[in-house]
Amino acid sequence: MKQLIQNLKTGQTILQEVPAPQVKRGCVLIRTRRSLVSLGTERMLVEFGKANLLEKARQQPDKVKMVLDKIQSDGLMPTLEAVFNKLEQPLPLGYCNVGEVVAVGEGIPDIRVGDRVASNGPHAELVCVPRNLVTKVPTGVSDEEAAFTVIGSIGLQGIRLLNPTLGETVVVVGLGLIGLLTAELLRLNGCQVIGIDLDEQKLKLAAARGITTCNPARGDDPVKFVEDFTQGTGADGVIITASAKTNDIISQAARMSRKRGCIVLIGVVGLDISRAEFYEKELTFQVSCSYGPGRYDDDYEQKGHDYPLPYVRWTENRNFQTILQLLSSGLLDVKPLITELVPLEEYDRIYGNIGTSHAIASILEYPEQTDLSSLVRYHDTSFTGKRGTVGIVGAGNFTKMTMLPALRETSIKYIASANGLSGTALAQKYGIAHSTTDYHELLRDPDVDLVLVTTRHNQHARMAVEALRAGKHVFVEKPLALYPEELDEIIATYVELPESRSLTVGFNRRFSPHAQKMKALLGSAPMNVVATMNAGFIPANSWVHDRAVGGGRILGEACHFIDLITYLTGSRVEAVCMNAMGTHPSETTDSASMLLKYQNGSTGVINYFANGSKAYSKERMEVYSQERTLVLDNFRTLTGYGFKGFSKMNTRQDKGHREQFRRLLDRIRTGGSSLISFDELVNTTQATFAALESLKRGEWVKV
Secondary structure, three states: EEEEEEOOOOEEEEEEEEEOOOOOOOOEEEEEEEEEEEHHHHHHHHHHHHOHHHHHHHOOHHHHHHHHHHHHHHHHHHHHHHHHHHHHOOEEEEEEEEEEEEEEEOOOOOOOOOEEEEEOOOOOOOOEEEEHHEEEEOOOOHHHHHHHHHHHHHHHHHEEEEOOOOOOOOEEEEHHHHHHHHHHHHHHOOOEEEEEEOHHHHHHHHHHHHOOOEEHHHHHHHHHHHHHOOOOOOEEEEOOOOOOOHHHHHHHHHHHHEEEEEEEEEOEEOOOOOOOHHHHHHHHEEEOOOOOOOOOOHHHHOOOOOOOOOOOOOHHHHHHHHHHHHHHOOOOOOHHHHHHHHHHHHHHHHHOOOOOOOEEEEEEOOOOOOOOEEEEEOOOOOOOOOOOOOEEOOHHHHHHHHHHHHHHOOOEEEEEOOOOOHHHHHHHHOOOOOOEOOOOOHHHHOOOOEEEEEEHHHHHEEEEEEEOOOOEEEEEEEEOOOOOOHHHHHHHOOOOOOOOOEEOOOOHHHOHHHHHHHHHHHOOOOOEEEEEEEEEOOOOOHHHHOOOOOHHHHHHHHHHHHHHHHHHHOEEEEEEEEOOOOOOOOOOOOOEEEEEEEEEOEEEEEEOOOOOEEEEEEEHHHEEOOOOEEEEEEEOOOEOOOOOOEEEOOOOOOOOHHHHHHHHHHHHHHOOOOOOHHHHHHHHHHHHHHHHHHHHHHHEEEO
């Protein structure tokens, strides 16, 4: 299938061939018939993509500060690499989609195949959208009209925040598509509406719909205009739908408002607010968030948990329904706003001059027949008879930034990703033969020897088991499992495999040249190890903190150092005790100290903290043994005290990723044994489970 994307590095808008998405639980698979181009939002994305690096930096000063902080903590070259990789990531365009349902995921009883629906899906021939972002289109509403559902909801949500009453005067600043729809909805609500814009064509459209207009470009003073219209009272409310960098708009909005008036921002304007202008009138200012309550809430959007209507009357989905009801009744007429209908293949008619276009609403038309293939071939490469051929499941940041650079000389036949777009970008960049949205393609192909699983953590155990049962060698990024039952299934599966099959977890730290040197220096005597991970803050709403999806950072990241201490001590964890910051810490805590007791008498302490300074080293380890000490700083510097013939080792930061993959592929090609014994993998995973149990019980827990 084809999808429109924006390349933020080159500025190109591309109609990309990508594999069709697979329907997921709680989602609907839709064959697109029409999609509306949001000229304001998409113009900003296209123009940002075309800007040079300096201009991009000027447009996002907050991101510049993040880059400078990363340079300080990680160094210049890794930071530049991260920035360029981020810019190379393709950005899907569009969010106003209408189409026909072709598949329905589990857990959705009220939508059926064949239903016509509106959604916030992108400009793509097939889209997979969560249920709460999909609504049925009533009979009598055309596809072109229904394409206004989502963008109309943006204006509607701003009105709901303003909460105007019958007869009030409301000013809409900026009469682009959202502004015109907002003004029309306000008029239907019984308000007196004033529209302000610099474009005479848009003002004529507004005037034809009964809206009073003001054009500063022809000499009108917006503040005086509103004062005269309201006989000196001022506007009851102002909704800003404009996009401009100037602070004049927010200042004018304050000056044209009545005392205790309300200003709602939907667009993007300068916000250097004058306290005096707001203070003297006791003005209320609020920013409207997209389509309404539920937006950016994973529980609502991704997991399908609706808000109870008696307590949250208007969610984003119920706003969608309202727009469609108004279209169905004929009260809201959007036909005069449609400037052009453009076939998808001729998309450049819209995007080629989007920066200077005077169009109001451009709509893309899609072909009736769509390629439903979940597999697209990008490079002609023969894999027959090759040992060590790889298939990758997951195309996220770890795959892009760490795994693929370490696998440059490797034969990779497939990369699988949920939406197909991220996998396709990486396939093209790294010469991977196929991009797919169905990871079972890898499992069925006899050419694939090794399956690498780098998805979100809740999929690791299931995919590892499936790949093992398909007769593949498996590398799974940590953690191996989120729950003991998952680990039990992995154990049961693995013990039935022939010895020629291997399972490896991404515990790469032991393969670092520093760790290898430490192992050689320390020998087998008991030791005390103190490891500190200055992990940094991750927002509470991140999937990493979701116990059922990410497992929490102790399970997902601290396991690295359990494995590394196990490697250095040459022993197994016997018992664990963990304490965390806070009076009632949860098992997804990210600031905790863990004490490990090893069978050979060694001890390990892991301090995993998310509340430290970014200026301090991210990972640090100290080892004490036989009146000797080793200090490893951020996998760059290893310093020894009390060792004959060794004092310091300096290298570029190396956490062992490349060495782990090199050894793994060598073992597969030569039929050697596993890199890390299965017993060690199980023990490390069980130790993380024991740590969480210890936190709950407040005592030592045996592994």
